[in-house]
Amino acid sequence: MSKKPVRVAVTGAAGQIGYALLFRIASGEMLGKDQPVILQLLEIPDEKAQKALKGVMMELDDCAFPLLAGMEAHSDPMTAFKDTDYALLVGSRPRGPGMERAELLAVNGAIFTAQGKALDKVASRNVKVLVVGNPANTNAYIAMKSAPSLPRENFTAMLRLDHNRALSQVAAKAKVAVADIEKLTVWGNHSPTMYADYRFATVGGKAVKDLINDQAWNADVFLPTVGKRGAAIIEARGLSSAASAANAAIDHMRDWALGTNGKWVTMGVPSNGDYGIPKDVMFGFPVTTANGKYEIVKGLEIDAFSQDRINKTLKELQDEQAGVAHLV
């Protein structure tokens, strides 16, 4: 018997990430090749944006995706999020050259108060929320705080692009295949302060840090390359990452929904006090997932170098949180 369709809300659906994301959700890459979906698409109530959204929906129609069981255009989060099982909050302003993501809080923060409130009122009580819009961790924190009747663990922020970037850099340096690397993670904020950590990573049982054996490369090349990759893409493309961001969103939601079979991935999730990160801080952690739930990997040793990096990214997140106290 075929499965009952699930509802997937996507905001910013006519934007560049939306264009790289919707077709993959509708083709089953996110929730499985046997899972029909209904897309509930939100754009701003602006004639041009709504017209562009209609165009994207015409193209989705033209793909004749067997799993696309329905599709709706919305301009109000209260209707877009009705009964939704998944919500990908992408819609918000991207940064331009020379900006830091935190500078977007002033323009984007309020979007997540309104959308958190709407999710609180109308979404499925089991909704899985992924915030992509920048600054993603603090926007996810705002949405979570604006939705007090939903479980806090339903709100997550996207660190998966940093995770995937780190995987590619490590694979190239260690001359191994991306697919063979396990137990890599990224701690903290989706910003240049993030701490990509391959101390626990293995390839076929061998320690990646022994294969690389180059702490200067870690501190002076790897971490700045991963941390500043978003800016490098903006510099090269004139626009921020879109296809790789959409790909990371698919990876994040797929793994959350379908499980990782014990493998580590990185998700930005509200802390429960783990690793000394205060409760509710939306922080990148290593997690495993099963049965639609994630669990933070516990008991990892944090050495002095790592603690220093974790403290820096935590401080930045706490400063961002203090800056949005009026919104939550």
Ligand SMILES: NC(=O)C1=CN([C@@H]2O[C@H](COP(=O)(O)OP(=O)(O)OC[C@H]3O[C@@H](n4cnc5c(N)ncnc54)[C@H](O)[C@@H]3O)[C@@H](O)[C@H]2O)C=CC1
């Ligand atoms: N967390 C991550 O790893 C990454 C996050 N991003 C962020 O994702 C966001 C979207 O990026 P792009 O798609 O490239 O931008 P874009 O400008 O191409 O598209 C954004 C879309 O969101 C819509 N929008 C704005 N406010 C909205 C609201 N309140 N409700 C619904 N829709 C709304 C706009 O009309 C526009 O169509 C940006 O904030 C960007 O910085 C981008 C790459 C990676």
Ligand SMILES: O=C([O-])CC(=O)C(=O)O
């Ligand atoms: O850098 C940006 O503004 C877009 C983004 O978050 C990324 O590519 O990591």
